[in-house]
Amino acid sequence: MMTKNKKRPTIIDVAESAGVSISTVSRVLNASAPVDADKTQKVRQAIEELNYQPKAAARILASQRTETIGLLLPLISGEYFAGMLRGVERGAIEGGYDLLIHSTYTDARPNSPYRRVLGEHNTDGLIVFSDSLDGTELQRLCELEFPVVLLHRSSPDVLNIPSVTVENKNGAKQIVDHLIKLHNRRKIVYLRGPEEHEDSHWREVGYRQALDESGILFDPALVGAGNFDNRDAQDALDAMLLDGIEFDAIFAGDDEAASGVLRALRLAGIRVPEDVSVVGFDDSNLAEHLVPALTTVDAQIEQAGYTAAKRLIQLIERGETNLMTLLPTQMVLRRSCGCFYEEVKP
Amino acid sequence: MMTKNKKRPTIIDVAESAGVSISTVSRVLNASAPVDADKTQKVRQAIEELNYQPKAAARILASQRTETIGLLLPLISGEYFAGMLRGVERGAIEGGYDLLIHSTYTDARPNSPYRRVLGEHNTDGLIVFSDSLDGTELQRLCELEFPVVLLHRSSPDVLNIPSVTVENKNGAKQIVDHLIKLHNRRKIVYLRGPEEHEDSHWREVGYRQALDESGILFDPALVGAGNFDNRDAQDALDAMLLDGIEFDAIFAGDDEAASGVLRALRLAGIRVPEDVSVVGFDDSNLAEHLVPALTTVDAQIEQAGYTAAKRLIQLIERGETNLMTLLPTQMVLRRSCGCFYEEVKP
DNA sequence: TTGAAAGCGCTAACAG
DNA sequence: CTGTTAGCGCTTTCAA
Numbered sequence: 008m009m010t011k012n013k014k015r016p017t018i019i020d021v022a023e024s025a026g027v028s029i030s031t032v033s034r035v036l037n038a039s040a041p042v043d044a045d046k047t048q049k050v051r052q053a054i055e056e057l058n059y060q061p062k063a064a065a066r067i068l069a070s071q072r073t074e075t076i077g078l079l080l081p082l083i084s085g086e087y088f089a090g091m092l093r094g095v096e097r098g099a100i101e102g103g104y105d106l107l108i109h110s111t112y113t114d115a116r117p118n119s120p121y122r123r124v125l126g127e128h129n130t131d132g133l134i135v136f137s138d139s140l141d142g143t144e145l146q147r148l149c150e151l152e153f154p155v156v157l158l159h160r161s162s163p164d165v166l167n168i169p170s171v172t173v174e175n176k177n178g179a180k181q182i183v184d185h186l187i188k189l190h191n192r193r194k195i196v197y198l199r200g201p202e203e204h205e206d207s208h209w210r211e212v213g214y215r216q217a218l219d220e221s222g223i224l225f226d227p228a229l230v231g232a233g234n235f236d237n238r239d240a241q242d243a244l245d246a247m248l249l250d251g252i253e254f255d256a257i258f259a260g261d262d263e264a265a266s267g268v269l270r271a272l273r274l275a276g277i278r279v280p281e282d283v284s285v286v287g288f289d290d291s292n293l294a295e296h297l298v299p300a301l302t303t304v305d306a307q308i309e310q311a312g313y314t315a316a317k318r319l320i321q322l323i324e325r326g327e328t329n330l331m332t333l334l335p336t337q338m339v340l341r342r343s344c345g346c347f348y349e350e351v352k353p
Numbered sequence: 354m355m356t357k358n359k360k361r362p363t364i365i366d367v368a369e370s371a372g373v374s375i376s377t378v379s380r381v382l383n384a385s386a387p388v389d390a391d392k393t394q395k396v397r398q399a400i401e402e403l404n405y406q407p408k409a410a411a412r413i414l415a416s417q418r419t420e421t422i423g424l425l426l427p428l429i430s431g432e433y434f435a436g437m438l439r440g441v442e443r444g445a446i447e448g449g450y451d452l453l454i455h456s457t458y459t460d461a462r463p464n465s466p467y468r469r470v471l472g473e474h475n476t477d478g479l480i481v482f483s484d485s486l487d488g489t490e491l492q493r494l495c496e497l498e499f500p501v502v503l504l505h506r507s508s509p510d511v512l513n514i515p516s517v518t519v520e521n522k523n524g525a526k527q528i529v530d531h532l533i534k535l536h537n538r539r540k541i542v543y544l545r546g547p548e549e550h551e552d553s554h555w556r557e558v559g560y561r562q563a564l565d566e567s568g569i570l571f572d573p574a575l576v577g578a579g580n581f582d583n584r585d586a587q588d589a590l591d592a593m594l595l596d597g598i599e600f601d602a603i604f605a606g607d608d609e610a611a612s613g614v615l616r617a618l619r620l621a622g623i624r625v626p627e628d629v630s631v632v633g634f635d636d637s638n639l640a641e642h643l644v645p646a647l648t649t650v651d652a653q654i655e656q657a658g659y660t661a662a663k664r665l666i667q668l669i670e671r672g673e674t675n676l677m678t679l680l681p682t683q684m685v686l687r688r689s690c691g692c693f694y695e696e697v698k699p
Numbered sequence: 700t701t702g703a704a705a706g707c708g709c710t711a712a713c714a715g
Numbered sequence: 716c717t718g719t720t721a722g723c724g725c726t727t728t729c730a731a
Contacts, residue, residue: 015497058497062414063410063419064409064410064413064414064419065410065414067409067410068408068410068411068414073409073410075453082439083435083438085432085638086431086432086435089429089430089431089432090430092454093428093429093430093456096429096454096456100456105453105455106453106454107421107451107453108442108452108454109451109452110446151361151404237642266642267642273644292431296583296612296613296616296643297642298619298643298644
């Protein structure tokens with residue numbers, strides 16, 4: 008019960024112990040102005056001896072900078088988020104910022120008048136992933152001129168918020184093209200992601216464009232809801248199989264869904280890639296460990312997170328940054344489309 | 354109408370607009386003392402109108418509580434960390450705390466005198482994962498009486514830091530037992546995790562205990578370094594195969610390593626589970642999607658993270674919490690050990 | 700119940 | 716180069 012706080016040293020203690028003023032201590036701490044080498048040494052020593060650690064809140068309050076960026080996301084799961092987090096964190100730390108993460112889905116106090124809105128008071132800026140914040144909220148942040156960078160989502164027309172996205176459309180088009188032209192597939196299933204997810208939208212556009220250009224009629228029956236989730240994808244495919252829908256390839260929307268697809272096919276006794284080609288999107292760590300190894304599109308997940316952090320820090324520190332960053336994607340060929348065979352020693 | 358559109362509103366603006374003192378505003382904000390219903394209403398309205406958000410730094414500085422907990426971890430990767438993060442975040446938010454995460458590996462300023470030590474000034478307490486902080490650092494935090502909870506690591510003897518771990522030893526023993534007794538395996542490979550990782554240590558102890566009790570001699574040649582990493586595990590197994598080491602089962606250390614093992618075996622043309630049984634540990638999301646589906650031990654990853662957050666918050670708020678929390682583990686039988694067969698429709 | 704006022708620990712002018 | 720001093724925006728006594 009008794010948590011007696013022996014008071015931690017403050018900048019005043021350091022100053023006294025070093026025989027200088029607190030400003031001088033502050034200066035050596037922040038290298039914000041030249042300080043005599045001798046005193047610098049004394050201050051350093053005092054800091055060491057007292058085991059002094061400046062208190063963030065005081066610095067923040069005085070300097071009006073939190074040196075922290077926030078990341079808003081829906082639900083943390085899968086290799087995808089691990090990669091993204093790694094990238095964002097690296098970008099933040101490199102820029103000298105800490106990272107505060109917040110899953111919108113866990114907010115236990117949605118309607119409290121005191122609800123903490125991550126960005127506006129705890130951080131210098133916010134990375135908003137996909138649809139984890141709705142339009143009105145974004146607009147409000149904009150009006151406050153609060154630095155925001157969108158990740159895997161483009162800015163609402165009027166708002167002009169910097170965004171970092173990947174070449175979903177071209178990536179998708181390219182890989183579907185590959186299925187059509189190289190593997191002679193024509194009945195290609197597409198499993199879309201969550202409704203609101205922009206990545207999913209553009210991947211579908213790319214898919215349809217590829218079909219169009221090859222003169223293949225778009226067939227709504229071949230589109231299912233994979234939701235970027237392996238279970239949902241498995242279910243969606245099971246349903247198609249049950250309905251007797253015929254297909255010779257599957258573009259699963261993302262790698263996670265592809266994993267579910269491969270499973271459904273395996274359980275149905277359908278061979279990949281002999282009977283059906285399967286491709287994903289993302290090239291998450293998952294992809295090359297699936298069976299068969301998954302042909303997919305490298306969506307530079309980590310790089311996207313990293314870039315978003317960098318952009319946000321630019322925005323915070325310089326007041327401006329690139330309005331759009333579109334990361335290129337690249338096809339990664341493995342076995343599941345039909346391109347390679349695993350070498351198995353007999 | 355407002356005349357100051359430049360600065361964000363402060364508690365003073367709210368007070369003026371509501372015709373009360375800032376203390377009163379603070380009171381309705383924090384429900385820290387009874388306030389007249391009328392004034393409460395006025396204050397609420399003013400807050401709404403001004404779109405007021407209290408500033409965290411000021412609250413923290415004044416109240417000496419950050420309402421933030423920190424999570425220190427090495428490298429974010431894989432399903433494992435996604436699960437852990439989900440748990441920790443849920444626990445934090447439920448308790449009304451924010452979560453600050455910090456990967457030790459990304460710290461770009463390791464030797465700066467101004468290096469920010471996450472816990473000591475930005476947070477009310479710290480969850481330290483595995484070996485992401487060394488003994489001396491832990492000791493220092495202890496001396497400062499800074500609240501710390503260890504996750505997947507037990508406390509150094511003298512320090513008595515609360516810890517949350519899982520039943521690694523029994524879990525491992527049980528699953529190796531299963532291999533021995535149910536599947537008649539006797540030459541069982543163990544792939545250990547990273548050197549410093551305590552989970553790995555106890556899993557090995559469990560493994561050896563199981564061998565012992567069945568009168569099987571421990572064979573050092575059957576132990577390799579999987580490092581809880583699928584690539585390393587694959588390499589380790591490849592090396593064993595190359596050396597002509599014989600085995601009939603593999604306890605891969607964790608699911609990630611098991612994934613690499615399965616791959617190595619597949620490429621070597623060795624059938625699982627017919628020729629060799631394979632089991633993992635963790636029951637991460639990965640496990641049931643491997644081919645064949647992986648028999649493993651449910652290590653309650655998310656629950657462990659959640660519990661750690663809860664314990665830490667208890668420690669912060671009540672000054673004490675359970676010194677040890679040992680989460681039970683449970684075997685999850687799937688196909689890779691030899692127990693089940695996938696139903697494949699012909 | 701309410702308000703006035705004293706900090707919380709630090710940064711950043713502003714003098715010297 | 717260095718010290719003095721005025722805040723940063725809030726919580727929290729202490730009186731009233």
